Every structure is written in C-alpha cells, then in structure tokens.
Amino acid sequence: MARGKVFALTQGDPAGIGPEIALRAWLRRREEALPPFALIGSASFMTGLAERLSLDVAIAKTTPDTAAALFDTALPVIDIGHAVDAVPGVPSSRWAAGTIAAIDLAVRLIQEGRCTAVVTNPIAKHVLYEAGFAHPGHTEYLAVLAAGPGEPAPHPVMMLWSEELAVVPVTVHIPLAAVPAALTRELIVETGRIVARDLKERFGIARPRLAVAGLNPHAGEKGALGSEDEAVIAPAVAALRAEGVEAGGPYPADTMFHARARRSYDAALCMYHDQALIPIKALAFDEAVNVTLGLPFIRTSPDHGTAFDIAGKGVARADSLCAAIRLAGRLAAAEA
Ligand SMILES: NC(=O)C1=CN([C@@H]2O[C@H](COP(=O)(O)OP(=O)(O)OC[C@H]3O[C@@H](n4cnc5c(N)ncnc54)[C@H](O)[C@@H]3O)[C@@H](O)[C@H]2O)C=CC1
Numbered sequence: 510m511a512r513g514k515v516f517a518l519t520q521g522d523p524a525g526i527g528p529e530i531a532l533r534a535w536l537r538r539r540e541e542a543l544p545p546f547a548l549i550g551s552a553s554f555m556t557g558l559a560e561r562l563s564l565d566v567a568i569a570k571t572t573p574d575t576a577a578a579l580f581d582t583a584l585p586v587i588d589i590g591h592a593v594d595a596v597p598g599v600p601s602s603r604w605a606a607g608t609i610a611a612i613d614l615a616v617r618l619i620q621e622g623r624c625t626a627v628v629t630n631p632i633a634k635h636v637l638y639e640a641g642f643a644h645p646g647h648t649e650y651l652a653v654l655a656a657g658p659g660e661p662a663p664h665p666v667m668m669l670w671s672e673e674l675a676v677v678p679v680t681v682h683i684p685l686a687a688v689p690a691a692l693t694r695e696l697i698v699e700t701g702r703i704v705a706r707d708l709k710e711r712f713g714i715a716r717p718r719l720a721v722a723g724l725n726p727h728a729g730e731k732g733a734l735g736s737e738d739e740a741v742i743a744p745a746v747a748a749l750r751a752e753g754v755e756a757g758g759p760y761p762a763d764t765m766f767h768a769r770a771r772r773s774y775d776a777a778l779c780m781y782h783d784q785a786l787i788p789i790k791a792l793a794f795d796e797a798v799n800v801t802l803g804l805p806f807i808r809t810s811p812d813h814g815t816a817f818d819i820a821g822k823g824v825a826r827a828d829s830l831c832a833a834i835r836l837a838g839r840l841a842a843a844e845a
Pocket residue numbers: 526530630631632633634635647799810811812813814815816817818819824825826827828829
C-alpha cells in the first residue's frame with residue numbers, strides 16, 4: 510500500500526446511511542485498524558450531520574494529497590463542490606449530481622495515482638435513474654469510468670465476499686423474467702474466467718474452485734424442470750474446465766450453501782441476483798463486502814443499501830463499511 514495515500518470513500522446517497530456510517534467508521538478507525546480514508550462529498554453536509562447525530566467527529570476539508578496526514582485527528586473530506594442539504598431518510602434526485610460527482614472524482618483520483626482504492630457508500634438506484642443516470646449501478650458505471658478514451662469498458666463482475674462465503678451473480682440488476690434470455694454460455698464463461706483470475710491474483714488463492722449453480726429447481730431435473738441447466742450452464746462449466754478453471758456444476762442451488770457444501774468451493778457463481786445475495790446476507794449481513802472484480806483498480810462497498818428507513822436515527826451499523834475498507838486495504842497490500 511502506497512504511503513501517504515488515502516482510500517477514496519464516496520459519500521453515497523446523502524439521505525441514506527452512507528454519510529452516517531462513514532462518521533462511525535472513522536470513530537472506529539483504531540479498533541478496526543482501518544487504513545486512512547477520505548470521504549469524497551460535501552464537507553459542510555458532513556459537519557452538519559456529525560452535529561445532528563452528536564458524533565464527536567472533526568471534519569477537515571482537504572486535498573487528496575494532504576488527507577492522510579489529517580486522518581488520525583479528523584475525518585478528511587475532499588469536497589465535490591456541490592451544495593448538499595439532504596434530510597436523512599428523505600431521498601431526492603436533487604442530490605443525484607453530487608452523488609455521481611463523488612464517484613467520478615474518486616475514480617479520477619485513483620487514475621491520477623493520488624488515492625489507493627475506491628470504497629463506495631450506497632446509492633439508491635431509482636433516485637439516480639430519476640435524474641437520468643443511465644447505468645444499472647456502481648458496478649457497471651465504474652467499468653465505464655475505468656476505460657480510457659475510445660477504449661471498451663472492461664467486463665465488471667460483482668462479487669459479495671465474506672470469510673464464510675463468496676458469491677457472484679452472473680446476471681445482476683435485471684428483472685427476474687429477463688434472466689433466462691440473458692444467461693448465455695459466453696457470459697457465464699467470461700464471468701467465471703474473471704472470478705478465477707481475480708481470486709488468484711488479488712485474493713491469493715492458488716487454484717480457485719468455482720461452484721456453478723443451476724438456474725432451475727434441481728438444476729433442471731435432467732431437462733424436465735427447465736432447459737437452461739443442460740443447454741447453457743453445463744456447456745459453460747465444460748468450457749471453463751477446458752481452459753483450466755476448476756469449475757463444477759451446474760449444482761442444485763438449494764443445496765449449495767450449507768456449511769459442508771461451502772467448504773468445497775471458493776466462490777459460487779449464481780445465475781441471478783437474489784440466488785447469490787440471499788445466502789450471503791443471511792449468513793453474514795454485517796460482515797459481507799461487495800467487491801467489483803475485473804476493474805483495473807480496487808473497488809469495495811458495504812453489502813447493504815441506503816437503508817432510508819433508519820437514516821439519521823443513530824442505529825445504522827458501520828460493520829460492513831469497516832469490512833469493505835479493511836478488504837480494500839488487504840487487496841491494496843497484495844498489489845503493492
Ligand atoms: N452498493 C449499493 O449502492 C447498494 C444500493 N442499494 C440501494 O439501496 C436502496 C434500498 O435497498 P433495500 O433493498 O431496502 O436494502 P437496504 O440494505 O438498504 O435495507 C434493508 C434492511 O436492512 C437494514 N439495514 C441495511 N443496512 C443496515 C446497516 N448498516 N445497519 C443496520 N441496518 C441496516 C435496513 O434498515 C432495512 O431494514 C435501493 O434503492 C437499492 O438500489 C442496495 C444495495 C447495494
């Protein structure tokens with residue numbers, strides 16, 4: 510990890526719990542041994558929020574290059590220059606431009622070599638869509654930002670990681686009804702290839718084992734309960750194996766996540782969002798981290814969303830954000 514550089518933590522939706530858990534994460538910086546981070550957002554909003562929540566956090570408006578030196582005594586904030594006056598729990602597309610500007614600035618600082626990695630706080634997708642944001646979420650937007658001028662965006666892969674389980678949704682933010690048509694052999698193979706490569710290179714797993722889930726009950730029951738398992742997923746697993754990736758499946762998804770089954774693989778490739786996220790959030794809601802694979806930089810995030818229902822009430826837990834910052838630190842150390 511480069512000395513003197515901070516991790517860029519985006520503010521996320523200012524009406525959600527992101528800013529609040531950022532304050533709490535900073536308060537826990539020593540006990541959690543967090544690497545230094547700076548919030549990319551609005552310094553005046555963060556100052557007001559700390560006061561409103563009676564959190565003893567000094568906010569220091571700063572530049573990327575001086576942030577690390579301040580981290581011990583204050584939460585450094587790199588200001589996005591957008592006025593933010595959000596009410597916790599009351600989302601509004603008025604703040605969307607600032608929310609997106611924070612993501613843009615975080616990536617730019619990494620590309621300029623002035624920050625180490627990006628950790629994002631949650632955004633409410635529908636709020637950004639209302640303001641014209643044309644990307645499903647951070648995962649896809651970060652890939653677009655990662656591409657140089659005229660270059661194609663890299664294929665970003667969402668992985669939810671915890672010590673107990675890592676899961677990858679092959680299709681992500683699409684309606685359930687659209688999943689069968691979106692699942693192609695190529696998509697599964699490309700996803701598996703990226704997961705195997707990044708588990709090896711970034712997570713230090715010498716021979717990553719991938720368990721590939723079926724789509725249908727009982728992985729299709731030999732075609733009687735759906736055709737995709739045999740027609741699309743099984744050939745994708747065979748293609749991955751032919752490339753030297755240790756992949757198995759398609760396995761019936763209902764028996765892939767119990768404790769004994771989990772010991773047989775390093776990551777589960779799941780066919781749709783909830784097939785992946787339900788087991789990990791059931792097992793490790795407070796500890797799991799969302800990490801984007803396939804990008805030229807490190808990006809992590811808490812596993813949860815904006816939690817508007819509890820924003821500003823002082824009950825939001827910062828555990829998953831702390832885990833995201835710690836994982837970013839571990840991945841950055843592995844790169845150094
Ligand atoms: N990485 C990101 O930017 C993500 C954004 N979202 C967005 O979040 C919005 C709300 O999504 P939901 O499905 O309601 O999920 P959510 O994770 O925001 O909330 C689900 C439940 O968990 C609770 N919860 C969440 N985080 C918590 C924390 N740190 N401490 C204590 N309780 C917590 C909430 O109070 C709520 O009852 C959506 O608009 C979605 O787009 C959802 C997931 C990830």
